Amino acid sequence: MTAKLLQDYVVRQAQLRPDEIAIVSGDERLTYSQLDRQSNSLAWRLRAAGCQRGDRVALLVPKSPLAIVSIIACLKTGCIYVPLDVDSPRDRLDLILESSSSRLLLAVASSASLAEKLLTETARTTRVAWLKGESEPTSSTSSLTPAFSWPVTEAATAPSNAGRPEDVAHLLFTSGSTGRPKGVMITHANVMSFVEWAISHFNYTPEDRISGHPPLHFDLSTFDIYGTFAAGAQLYLASAKLNVLPHKVAEFIRGNELTQWFSVPSLLSYMAKFDVVRPHDFPKLKRLLWCGERFPTPALIYWMKRLPHVEFTNLYGPTETTIASSFYRVPECPTAEDAPIPIGIPCGGESLLVLDERLQPPSAGGVGDLYIGGVGLSPGYWNDPERTRAVFLDEPFGPGSGRIYKTGDLASVGKDDLVYLHGRRDSQIKSRGYRIELGEIEVALQTTSGIREAAVIAIESSGFEGAVICCAVVPERGMAFEPQVLRSRLSQRLPHYMLPSHWLRFESLPLNGNGKVDKTVLRSQFYESLHPEVS
Amino acid sequence: MSTCVERIQAIFSQILYREVESPQVDLFETGLLDSMGLIELLFNLEQQFGFQLDIAHLDLDQFRSIESIASLVESSGVGQAS
Incomplete structure (x- = not known):
């Protein structure tokens, strides 16, 4: 069969290689047949609970084979799944549940209390459904009346589904500068276009052992999942805790004999910093891919020197254009530590455009705004035509010219015809691969007690973490300045990766001529406090 | 003199702001x-207790709590130095 929808990849592999392993997670293994039949069974339960094509189903399930079963089950019901970050604070998940108006929230024992908090104190129509792992009695300990409780069971077939490739498959919520996360709609066709290009470009085979490193609410994870299933390969899920100790990540790649590693560069730099990669390490590894932010060249050199047998590819693309829109295979180990690494050329079916304010190409080599067009373009933000219109331009070059997305990144086209990035036009930053709008942090600070005024800036670090988030605070009159208390209060509203790591107290915030907070002054003050030896 | 646990608590609140x-x-949990916190923590443990961690x-379990970090420091035999 040809795959028309994302779940068809699983159905096809269950026919071709039913007993081959699809997913590995710690000691847990799931075959393609199990994945197919378990997701059939859960799909029937979703359908019985009233889930129809286009309904949203939120997943509060930590990364695991069960989480992937839930994802495939949602798709088989024609539903749109909304993966939630189980480590995110309740307030932020609240906004996402609200915005997605999910019919169901799927949860497991370990996320039961969070599910309870999310659903009990609001007048929401979302109902919980418990997914029972092998030994997890959840419903008995909860006060919520579940829509259903699903013990892991199998079914030979799935309910009928009239889904089409242009249907939305998932909503991925990204940071929003107004404090409200934006739900990016991604269709089956969006993901499949990239996956089909990638498995042929990278020559995937069923023998591949693919890493599943990013969290499921991160769009890179969709490449790991669907790329693996399209090829009939094996997906190795890495737990988030693995990240803390770099040598454990190396052991994970080595021990599982992975053939592909795909992650944000900050983790690769972190591993380089602690020198955990041995010369000619990971003999089975064929490809190392990164996406999400710039990979500092010195760390890339570190990796390329140690692993001459591996192909190194930089992928680039925001969530709004699905996984990645351009690629650049680094042909040889760079010799200079400051050599810029381009984002390369468009992936199949995509286009990269560097344009000025009049949507004209700047003079040769000039810097302009980077726009993306083609098969990866999301239909827009969920229930948000205004924010969609602001960045998705409809046929700007006349009828039939197609839509383009304004990335907010600045770029140029080099003499080598490759595209190079030159920072951002706005205050969106990347920290450890996470895309963060500084505005979202400032909005959260406004309602944090103990703070009269606050401003947030980011400083590019030379370390592995990308941008370092710094917060300038004017405390409430008579209040002590206790960053650890403020940070803890802020953690009730923001995920940990958005929390500022440096704090300075101000009597008042410096203003520029327009009466706005002077971020240039703040930046230099933080820079001095972080680099006392320089000043 | 403050205990090892207290000194690690101080690193968390005064330096890592946690x-x-x-x-x-x-x-x-x-x-x-x-990972960012761990780097700063290791740096400060090495500075304050004067030893190198390999x-x-x-x-991971050795960093699961302040208590377990304290026993790691003490087992390296430098916990009481200041």
Whole structure:
């Protein structure tokens, strides 16, 4: 069969290689047949609970084979799944549940209390459904009346589904500068276009052992999942805790004999910093891919020197254009530590455009705004035509010219015809691969007690973490300045990766001529406090 | 003289700006310790207690709580130095 929808990849592999392993997670293994039949069974339960094509189903399930079963089950019901970050604070998940108006929230024992908090104190129509792992009695300990409780069971077939490739498959919520996360709609066709290009470009085979490193609410994870299933390969899920100790990540790649590693560069730099990669390490590894932010060249050199047998590819693309829109295979180990690494050329079916304010190409080599067009373009933000219109331009070059997305990144086209990035036009930053709008942090600070005024800036670090988030605070009159208390209060509203790591107290915030907070002054003050030896 | 636990608590609150309710709190479950925090923590442990930790021999469980970090420091025989 040809795959028309994302779940068809699983159905096809269950026919071709039913007993081959699809997913590995710690000691847990799931075959393609199990994945197919378990997701059939859960799909029937979703359908019985009233889930129809286009309904949203939120997943509060930590990364695991069960989480992937839930994802495939949602798709088989024609539903749109909304993966939630189980480590995110309740307030932020609240906004996402609200915005997605999910019919169901799927949860497991370990996320039961969070599910309870999310659903009990609001007048929401979302109902919980418990997914029972092998030994997890959840419903008995909860006060919520579940829509259903699903013990892991199998079914030979799935309910009928009239889904089409242009249907939305998932909503991925990204940071929003107004404090409200934006739900990016991604269709089956969006993901499949990239996956089909990638498995042929990278020559995937069923023998591949693919890493599943990013969290499921991160769009890179969709490449790991669907790329693996399209090829009939094996997906190795890495737990988030693995990240803390770099040598454990190396052991994970080595021990599982992975053939592909795909992650944000900050983790690769972190591993380089602690020198955990041995010369000619990971003999089975064929490809190392990164996406999400710039990979500092010195760390890339570190990796390329140690692993001459591996192909190194930089992928680039925001969530709004699905996984990645351009690629650049680094042909040889760079010799200079400051050599810029381009984002390369468009992936199949995509286009990269560097344009000025009049949507004209700047003079040769000039810097302009980077726009993306083609098969990866999301239909827009969920229930948000205004924010969609602001960045998705409809046929700007006349009828039939197609839509383009304004990335907010600045770029140029080099003499080598490759595209190079030159920072951002706005205050969106990347920290450890996470895309963060500084505005979202400032909005959260406004309602944090103990703070009269606050401003947030980011400083590019030379370390592995990308941008370092710094917060300038004017405390409430008579209040002590206790960053650890403020940070803890802020953690009730923001995920940990958005929390500022440096704090300075101000009597008042410096203003520029327009009466706005002077971020240039703040930046230099933080820079001095972080680099006392320089000043 | 402050105890090893107190000194590690001070690193968390004064340098990492992270409020840890008790020395037994699970730092990973609560998201209080991530890769960025670990680097700063290691740096400060090395500065304050004057020893080198070999990351290749470290295990996650040794960093699970302030209490377990304290026993790691004490087992390296330098916990009482200041």
